[in-house]
Amino acid sequence: MPGPLEVLPVADGVGLPWDVPVVDAVAAVADARARYGDSFVVRSGGHDHLFTFSPTGVESFYALPEESASKGVADYLMLRRKLPDEVFAGRRLLPDALFRRDDVSSYLAHLDRALDATEAELGERGSADLFALTRRLGHRMGLASWAGPGCAEGELFERLVRAFDVLDGSDAFVHPDAMAAVAASEKRAERAALDDVADVIGSAVRQVDSGTVQGGGLFGRIVAAWAAEPAPVRQRGIAMDVALIHVASMSNLMAALGWALVDLVEHPDRALRVAAGDADLAQRCALESTRMAQRSIMARAVLGTVAFDTGVGVVDVPAGWTIATLLPLLNTSAAPDLGHWNPDRWHRHRLAHASALASPMLVTAFGHGRHSCPAQPFSLAAMTMATTRLLGRYDLTPGWDRHPRPVPAQIGGVARSAGVCRVGYRTR
Template identity: 40%
Template sequence: MRTPGEFFAAFEEAARVDPEAATQPNAVFKFVLSGENGGTWVLNLKRGASSPFVSTGDGPSEDASIHVTSDDWVALTTGEMNPMRAFMSGKVRVDGDLKLAVNLPNVVNMVEGYGIGTRGPISAAAARVRGALSAIRRKRPAIDPTPPIISGALPWVGAGRELVRDPTQFFTDCRERHGDTFVVDAFGYRLLCLFSPLGVRNLWRLPEQDASKALADLTLLSHKLPIELFEGRRTLPHDLFARDDVEAYLDHLYRAVDVELSALGESGSLELFAFTKRLAHRMGLASWGGMGGASDEQLAALSAHFEQLDASESFVHPHRALIAAATRKRRERRAMRAIEAVFAEMLQERRGSASVDERDLFSRICASWDDVPSPAREIGIARDVIVVQMGSQSNLFAAMAWTVIFALRHPSIIEQILSEGDGVLDAFSHESIRMSQRSIVLRRVVTPIEVADETQSYRVQPGTLVATMLSVTNQSAADGLDQFNEMNYRGSAFVRASELPARELVTTYGHGKHTCPAHRFSTAAIRHSVGELFRRYELSAEFDTPRPLPRQIGGVARADRPCNVRYVARSQRQT
């Protein structure tokens, strides 16, 4: 049987042969392996580092430390254990910068004879069967003291059927029966649900290294998306949304809005969510996908592939995640490969083009892959764009649509847009999002923690998902919040925060370190696109009062019915 020491010795040799590839992560990793043949190894993979790359015991100050048993490390590096599932199950713990963990497959795969995620089809199928059986038998993580538990008669499914039927009503009913703190066992997961002021505040304040939002998101996303999409990513959404980046994408945003609105013509009808989804795809792909000059045919093809791959469908239609799992994500992988092919062709056309702006966001994504040969470079760039596009656009279109819907219900805002400008939409769009939020806030416990509500402090074991749901707290935290009122916001600030027992009970884009990185982009996109729509057209609703889709668990709600509107150009009315 192989030992961890053999791997690290082999890595040192591989790194000496190709130091440029070895130091691509630009980080120091510390591996703390417990059990027989365990020990501590430090990999100095900072750019410019030279041999020895590997040391035992103490070394340079690490950027991330990885804790795992020696047996599990061997299983990971020989392809017998899925790395993402190992993280999500708590078998691997990362202290420090969690984002660096996505580089581990690239590090391990440098070494001949080793590789993360390299199992053959027979062993992979056997592992899936073993995983399914163990999931049914698995003991739930302990919570001490144990709050009331909501489960069901079926093992593994638990309370899942009731939960996915109408999550908001499910949690509301559970609160009425069991109080503000309770446990839900569903689909193999254990959720510690917190809805009291102190409980919700403490959830938001949990340190990422102890209870991870990133791993919780990955837990849900991995049910729909191919796991390889997340491995080795070099650009993530928050990397492109620094304050200095706003001007870079606003120009793309303005042009995308102009193209889509000009295509509408003088009059006609449209379905709001379909229209805003197409607009969001154009805005995003123009900003960081290098598709500013995309034709309608190119955009339609890419949009269709993104629809197949859309991870938000796991939240909007939970049963589709089960279908994806049952089919081993074949459709999703086909869509991912199709998008990769589009970007490979586009990157070929960009080579040597004098019109390429090396300062734009897409060029930045491309530059991060300059040290990688084809075709891995093109695949890596495409997958970075996929992750950024889905992470930033999956809910933006729904937020745009609801802002239009609420504006049609409150036409005075339209008059304000025409007389005062787009700025009035900031408060209005935040209130629209507050009312249509269906996000479930999750943290995956990776090391034993304590979290308290007003009456108890709970000792929570790894593997637990600590949760609350915005559609419940956003509309119940104070009197009158179950009704739309644009005066609840001044700009992006919730003005009634002093009335709340905890300000975290109401949110649109998150709080503190967990504020959505695309907040400023989304606000600017809604302000300009909705403002421009009402400046150019008079709209009339052809729908009754739409409501948020009941079964949705996560993100900004989709509507429970088509939202068709008629539009007529204001210039035509004037003539």
């Protein structure tokens, strides 16, 4: 029979960075794990969290049914710290509709053209911040894929880039310490940015309505989903669908691409092979860099009492709690050799020697089972294309003297760099 939660230790004095000042969010949870073991309770900001790290606990975590312990609700509760509620209310096409096979092929075609534009902007030589470069590349690809005609070029593109940089939902976990100020402002800057997005997307909708241009692909499906509504409601609804899709889809992928380029720049022998077109190696490098760069808190919002096996006993976790694990505390420590970058540890999409782990679920780049990221095939294809193109075109020289570090307060998603990661480049 499940037992009471009181059998689990409570991590006294440990808070999460949305609620209390925390210098290094991952280190704070790591310290609690060292003191209290692989399963413990964190009470922060009036909310209760069960953290679990044992092999059985992690397997139990991935086995949780969505209807009683929801990833979707946990993600929503995270993102709404940053984004206005209007972004979420009444959506008709959600980010989980993004990855149909025909859509993915069109996204990769848009990425190819976005890389052409990136190369034109870079020219033959110069210097650039890798993470700013990949972020801009992601904006261009995404907006070409689902934001409507003309939105990935010229001044309309620049307006949307400025707006989406303000609307970046990943700030909720990259800069959780800033969320109190966002709340205090009643999301004033975010609401203004959302209005700007609606204005730009509205102009694209009017072009499609007039027959001036065609609105195919995902944008066409979004437009069709709002066809029965009066014009003002329809245009705003289309814009909000586009906004949610864009903020939910691009930033982690392009951060992972940034780390893949950092790691390849630091391993020039591998970079030369990728530049020569070794797509299998490029994909394995993408997996390995994503694994190493993970700062994700994997969380499930408990909607109805669940019996949860921590590895030392089964406990009843009531509605209102969050069950969580933290990938950076597993990905680099679940086996002795995981603390360094080595793409040869991957075979296709899987670890080559997962049997050496106490559980294969202790290490991941994109999640496990039904909770795997649905964007994994596309993300790996996109990172493979981008690293092959950029390294094939440019010789990159690192401008840093030690491996870049993540934002210390970050607790979620793929790491963002705490500082500028500048590279010198010249055409090969």
